[in-house]
Amino acid sequence: MSEPQFGEVQMHVVKPKAPVIGRIVESTPCMKGRSASYVRHIAIDVSGTPLAGTFRAGQSFGVIPPGENEKGKPHAVRLYSISAPTWGEDGKGCVVSTTCKRLIDEYSAPDSDEHHLFTGVCSNYLCDLKFGDEVLVSGPAGKRFLLPTEPSAHNYVFVATGTGIAPFRGMVGELLEHPDGPSGSEIHLVIGVPYGTDLMYDDWFRDLSERHANFHYHTVISRPDVGRRMYVDQYIVETEDPFHRMLADERTLLYICGIEGMQVGIYRLLQTLGVAGSYLKLPEEGLDLAEADHSVIKRIKPAARCMVEVY
Ligand SMILES: Cc1cc2nc3c(=O)[nH]c(=O)nc-3n(C[C@H](O)[C@H](O)[C@H](O)COP(=O)(O)OP(=O)(O)OC[C@H]3O[C@@H](n4cnc5c(N)ncnc54)[C@H](O)[C@@H]3O)c2cc1C
Structure with a gap:
């Protein structure tokens, strides 16, 4: 591909x-x-x-x-x-x-x-x-954090923390509410926030997921009133279906946007799932992301199927 x-x-x-x-x-x-x-x-x-x-x-x-x-x-x-x-x-x-x-x-x-x-x-x-x-x-x-020119040739995993949701509101809207008709691509949006009340555009995303069977909206709460704390990278590792299948598929594009440092957990999970080479430019001699410190990981460049915007 x-x-x-x-x-x-x-x-x-x-x-x-x-x-x-x-x-x-x-x-x-x-x-x-x-x-x-x-x-x-x-x-x-x-x-x-x-x-x-x-x-x-x-x-x-x-x-x-x-x-x-x-x-x-x-x-x-x-x-x-x-x-x-x-x-x-x-x-x-x-x-x-x-x-x-x-x-x-x-x-x-x-x-x-x-x-x-x-x-x-x-x-x-x-x-x-x-x-x-x-x-x-x-x-x-910005010249790279964009949808591809042939959107239907790909499936999408969008991962956001906090206001990192902003570009995905635009992109998901563009894919599903296009004047020429909705995209048939498989689309997963994962949003991580501290509390359930922090979710942004929640009704809009829920409504889209009810109207489009190919769009899946995943909310991950790190400080829930009850239950376990969960972070976006942990959620993706633990939610085997669909994420392990999606990330192993060469049609999938991975977009990461939000808090500076969030990419570290995602890069580690890509290595855990054995797909880091598909999304990241790693040194030829290899790199154990679990062992590398944050400053090393933050210097790793995304490859063609991975788009990162953190601030
Ligand atoms: C590509 C990109 C996209 C972005 N998209 C968005 C977006 O969609 N939505 C959004 O809300 N933001 C976004 N930002 C962040 C935005 O640009 C601003 O950085 C943010 O709004 C804060 O700006 P400010 O002027 O309010 O804060 P500033 O006045 O610039 O203050 C921030 C600075 O204060 C420092 N600081 C923080 N707390 C303290 C403290 N207690 N005491 C002293 N210093 C402190 C911080 O280290 C930082 O240097 C984006 C940034 C980039 C680079």
Whole structure:
């Protein structure tokens, strides 16, 4: 079977130093229930700008928050994964969207009693914006975390943690709600979150899985009220059917998106299942992933059938 092709993509049509003005057309909470986290689905209208029609599902766009950093320099661009299909939220590629989590933390200085609330600059700015507000945007970014040009030639395992779900909302939507008809590919989406209330777009994914027999939605909760803690890699190892069969099949493409470091567990499970060579570029002399430390594993590059985006 030939390797997947991804075709040409447009990149950096609008640079962060010369951003264009988009307008917020939607900002709604997208989690299942109350939680310690706050995540919003945010849609931005870029029609009339050079960005319109340039994005593909899986790419990211930039947001430039107003103001300056502690060095008196303008804030740097932050990237956000696109959570819409290639045709956008509006069907014309003019409304781009993302799944933005507010960064909220406690700052505490080592060896001192200093402590205060730390709020991330851009995520909170973006989540505070209201319908009609202007926002400076750039993009698109990313040339490999994409659906292949022949989507029906492949089956899909999408693995997300947290807001890593964003590009998969776009990709699953693109595969199943395509204007030319739904894809017949076997599609599995695995999402890992701490609590059941943290699940994002849950009703939408459940509805899709009820309407499409080839789409399977797997939720993995790491801090359940009752029962065992479970992580995405552990879930895939323990759920032999379908994952062992799927991962051994050369039609399968594996996509990983979410928290930096999540790829480590997945790479280890690929080796446990004896398929690491199909998804990863390993050194010729081989590498025992179970023994290698995280810094070594993080330097391993994905091969043609594996797409990784972690942040
Ligand atoms: C390709 C890509 C796609 C992405 N997609 C998404 C997405 O879809 N959704 C999403 O929500 N995010 C996404 N991100 C992350 C996003 O770009 C931002 O990094 C995130 O929103 C935080 O930005 P911020 O400006 O709010 O935080 P910042 O103000 O930039 O703060 C973050 C920094 O603060 C540090 N920090 C954290 N806690 C503390 C603390 N207590 N005290 C001191 N320092 C601290 C962190 O180490 C980090 O350096 C993506 C990133 C990349 C690279």
